[in-house]
Amino acid sequence: MRELTPIFDYFVVATGTSRRQLHAMSEDIDHKLEDDLNDQRSGIEGYRESRWILLDYGTVVIHLFDPEMRKFYALEDLWAGAQHVALPAEIERLQNEG
Secondary structure (H helix, E strand, O other): OOOOOOOOOEEEEEEOOOHHHHHHHHHHHHHHHHHHOOOOOOEEEOOOOOOEEEEEOOOEEEEEEOHHHHHHHOHHHHOOOOOOOOOOHHHHHHHHHO
16 A cells, blocks of 8 residues: 555455454454554544444554445445555465355
8 A cells, every 4th residue: 555645554454244243353353463463553443333343553454344334435446556465375264264
């Protein structure tokens, strides 16, 4: 994203199918980044409503959507000019299982 905005370097978009799943995704991401990588979250939005949760880690911004909100906001289209970064094999494997 560096070529498109000075605000953040990476932008992650994911979809969860229920409020419970979105909460679990948010908490797992938080634990991984904070506990394992010592990266502190600077903000979180939408956790209570759980239709679009935004996790802000400064250089990385993570958007967790329910399917309806992801389709409505279509952030992938808005930032379509950004360079795509391949996911590590472990993450791809987990996505394919789900």
